[in-house]
Amino acid sequence: MNAKQRVERLIKQAQxxxxxxxxxxxxxNESETPVVATWGLMNAGKSYLLNMLTHNIxxxxxxxxxxxxxxxxxxxxxxxxxxxxxPGLDANAEDNAEALKGVAQADVxxxxxxxxxxxxxxxxxFLKEVxxxxxxxxxxxxxxxxxxxxxxxxxxxxxxxxKILKQCRDELGxxxxxxxxxxxxxxxxxxxxKDVLIEQSHIxxxxxxxxxxxxxxxxxxxxxxxxxxxxxxxxxLVAIERELKQLQTEIFTPYYQALKKVDDHILDVIRxxxxxxxxxxxxx
Numbered sequence: 001m002n003a004k005q006r007v008e009r010l011i012k013q014a015q016x017x018x019x020x021x022x023x024x025x026x027x028x029n030e031s032e033t034p035v036v037a038t039w040g041l042m043n044a045g046k047s048y049l050l051n052m053l054t055h056n057i058x059x060x061x062x063x064x065x066x067x068x069x070x071x072x073x074x075x076x077x078x079x080x081x082x083x084x085x086x087p088g089l090d091a092n093a094e095d096n097a098e099a100l101k102g103v104a105q106a107d108v109x110x111x112x113x114x115x116x117x118x119x120x121x122x123x124x125x126f127l128k129e130v131x132x133x134x135x136x137x138x139x140x141x142x143x144x145x146x147x148x149x150x151x152x153x154x155x156x157x158x159x160x161x162x163k164i165l166k167q168c169r170d171e172l173g174x175x176x177x178x179x180x181x182x183x184x185x186x187x188x189x190x191x192x193x194k195d196v197l198i199e200q201s202h203i204x205x206x207x208x209x210x211x212x213x214x215x216x217x218x219x220x221x222x223x224x225x226x227x228x229x230x231x232x233x234x235x236x237l238v239a240i241e242r243e244l245k246q247l248q249t250e251i252f253t254p255y256y257q258a259l260k261k262v263d264d265h266i267l268d269v270i271r272x273x274x275x276x277x278x279x280x281x282x283x284x
Contacts, residue, residue: 017236
């Protein structure tokens with residue numbers, strides 16, 4: 001890519017950032033419906049969880065499968081909230097970007113992690129980015145959801161939860177709420193009218209907690225994340241300005257050096273020669 005193409009690319013990037021920045025400033029987030037987004041690795045149980053939270057017991061609204069099902073953000077309004085189902089992390093770069101777009105809209109993030117052990121590095125990296133955008137509200141509004149607890153002993157589930165929360169404290173600098181849930185128990189409890197299974201699923205506890213968060217601090221979270229986004233835009237614009245100045249130097253320095261070389265030649269060679277000739281002429 002030559003210098004001209006680089007300049008054109010940077011100017012285009014700056015124009016897009018300024019357009020997004022204007023949109024952020026013009027948007028009145030307080031009037032919007034609260035947004036809850038699920039997030040996590042592929043097949044962690046995100047879609048199944050959303051079906052349970054949104055009362056889709058008999059018919060799936062959010063499709064579940066053993067293969068990658070969600071390749072774009074799906075949404076449903078229920079209980080006064082917009083619920084978003086994002087693509088699974090670590091499938092490919094395009095899905096990861098799509099997942100981030102969904103989470104960027106969220107007032108509450110449900111980070112779903114199935115019982116394969118502590119957080120993987122890709123989960124840590126994405127959580128760090130989201131936690132930064134939530135600022136002081138990260139510990140409240142990012143909820144770690146450990147799914148499929150019916151597949152392990154309570155002792156094993158507790159051990160994994162403690163490891164995850166330690167990772168969040170030590171590596172990410174925040175202490176999120178954590179819920180252990182079983183979509184299977186809740187689904188069976190609802191279908192068979194078994195209150196014990198419903199209670200043991202912890203789905204109702206999670207649903208009540210989400211509603212409480214939405215009522216208490218949704219608007220504050222939106223202001224925090226909006227300010228964080230605007231700061232990101234400003235940082236990106238400063239970086240573009242710096243790169244443009246560097247390109248300016250790269251483009252004009254060779255011409256300046258060539259002109260200086262000519263000027264030096266005039267001063268050091270041609271002008272003394274002219275003066276010498278003038279002197280000879282005057283002596284005639």
